[in-house]
Amino acid sequence: MDREELAGWLRLALPGVGNQSARRLLAAFGLPATVIAQPLAALKQVVGPQEAEALATPHEDFAQQVERTLQWLEAGDADAPRHVLTLADARYPPGLLQIADPPLVLYVTGEPPTPWPDGIAIVGSRNATAQGVANARAFAESFARSGLTVVSGLALGIDGAAHEGALAGAAPGTVATVAVVGTGLDRVYPKQHRDLAHRIAARGLIVSEYPVGTPPLAPNFPKRNRIIAALTHGTVVVEAALQSGSLITAKQAAEQGKEVFAIPGSIHSPQSRGCHALIKQGAKLVETAQDVLEELPQLAGRAAAATAPLRAPAAGGDAVLDALGFDPSTLDALVARTGIAAPQLQARLLELELAGQVARLAGGLYQRIASA
Missing domain, CATH: 3.40.50.450 (Rossmann fold)
Incomplete structure (x- = not known):
């Protein structure tokens, strides 16, 4: 995509124009260069006056936006190539064409696949x-x-x-x-x-x-x-x-x-x-x-x-884990369930946390973690 073509798509994608208005203009006049060449009166016959004005008079830093985009594209490399995909690009994701408001322009880092994967x-x-x-x-x-x-x-x-x-x-x-x-x-x-x-x-x-x-x-x-x-x-x-x-x-x-x-x-x-x-x-x-x-x-x-992602450990392996179950629980509740004094229980919970079997949650809660 050369600079002129890119500038045309970016101009259509301006926030003041909007995806839906841009698509109506493309349907009426063809490619972005042809749309932009239309007189203001012709644009207003297809979209509202605000959208037509936004397209006819882009914001003052629009040229800088085009330059930033070109520089971003050129900075891509073989490991992480960069692309700008438009509605007219064969690599544009077909799933997006099925929704009510597909992006007019899609920026992509990485190599767009053909076809797009499931x-x-x-x-x-x-x-x-x-x-x-x-x-x-x-x-x-x-x-x-x-x-x-x-x-x-x-x-x-x-x-x-x-x-x-x-x-x-x-x-x-x-x-x-x-x-x-x-x-x-x-x-x-x-x-x-x-x-x-x-x-x-x-x-x-x-x-x-x-x-x-x-x-x-x-x-x-x-x-x-x-x-x-x-x-x-x-x-x-x-x-x-x-x-x-x-x-x-x-x-x-x-x-x-x-x-x-x-x-x-x-x-x-x-x-x-x-x-x-x-x-x-x-x-x-x-x-x-x-x-x-x-x-x-x-x-x-x-x-x-696809294998089962997680399995719950069998009960009976550890008194604290068995008492904890899989719901978040307070230290006081665990003391009541296990009969273990709070200092010893905190020490055991820390051991289980370091072993990846228990997580400490906000609010002083503990939760058992299922294993892979």
């Missing part, structure tokens, strides 16, 4: 429990072993664990995972995931509809969730509070006609309430990756490759 979304809380992180990673690893691409949002908590699991389970040469982000691709948000983002770019894709230079703005993250849903056959919600953005992804997946799955958790955990609400609304309760694949006929034959 994807499954894994989303959940940024403030995940240790058990939720383990579940997300294990499900993602199982999906990747079965040949699926795991799609998530690069956020802290469940998203990061899902990407890590996919990278661990995917075969060499496959698109292990896709991160759909809410910033420009010249930055990584959150910063803690800089190394993870580099590994995703080398073995998968990082995707954004936002121009180079876009900072992490709160409204952009819920909006990008429709892309996560559109790139997949279904969405698995691992942990989510009732106001979680993951529920937005689930809602959009359902509106797109995709399956929604939810992993249940403790009735005492705030991070499980969103999943339980989804199940009440008709989402399928799942305990293993195989449960998910068996519900997706288009992925028939892959379920056998």
Whole structure:
């Protein structure tokens, strides 16, 4: 794509124009260069006056935006190539063409596959429990072993664990995972995931509809969730509070006609309430990756490759673990159940925490972690 063609698409994608108005203009006049060449009066016959004015008189730093994008493209390398995909590009993800508001322009780090791979979304809380992180990673690893691409949002908590699991389970040469982000691709948000983002770019894709230079703005993250849903056959919600953005992804997946799955958790955990609400609304309760694949006929034959992600240890091995169970519990409650004095019990809980069998939660709670 040369500079003139890129500038035409970026101009159509200006915030004041909007995806829907841009598509109407393309349908009426053809390629962006032809659209831009139209007189203002002709543009106003197709879109509203505000959209027509925004297209006819782009903001004063538009030329700098084009230059930033060209520099970003040129800075790509063989390990992490960079692309701008438009609606007219044969490599544009077909799943996005099926939704009501597909991005006019898609920025991609990594090599876009042809065809795009079968994807499954894994989303959940940024403030995940240790058990939720383990579940997300294990499900993602199982999906990747079965040949699926795991799609998530690069956020802290469940998203990061899902990407890590996919990278661990995917075969060499496959698109292990896709991160759909809410910033420009010249930055990584959150910063803690800089190394993870580099590994995703080398073995998968990082995707954004936002121009180079876009900072992490709160409204952009819920909006990008429709892309996560559109790139997949279904969405698995691992942990989510009732106001979680993951529920937005689930809602959009359902509106797109995709399956929604939810992993249940403790009735005492705030991070499980969103999943339980989804199940009440008709989402399928799942305990293993195989449960998910068996519900997706288009992925028939892959379920056998997905192993059960976690198993609960048999009871009777440790008095403290047996008393703890899998619900979050306070130290006082454990003292009452075990009869062990608080100092000795705290020492044992620390041993179990260091061994990866118990997690310390906010509010002075402890939770047992299932094993792989």
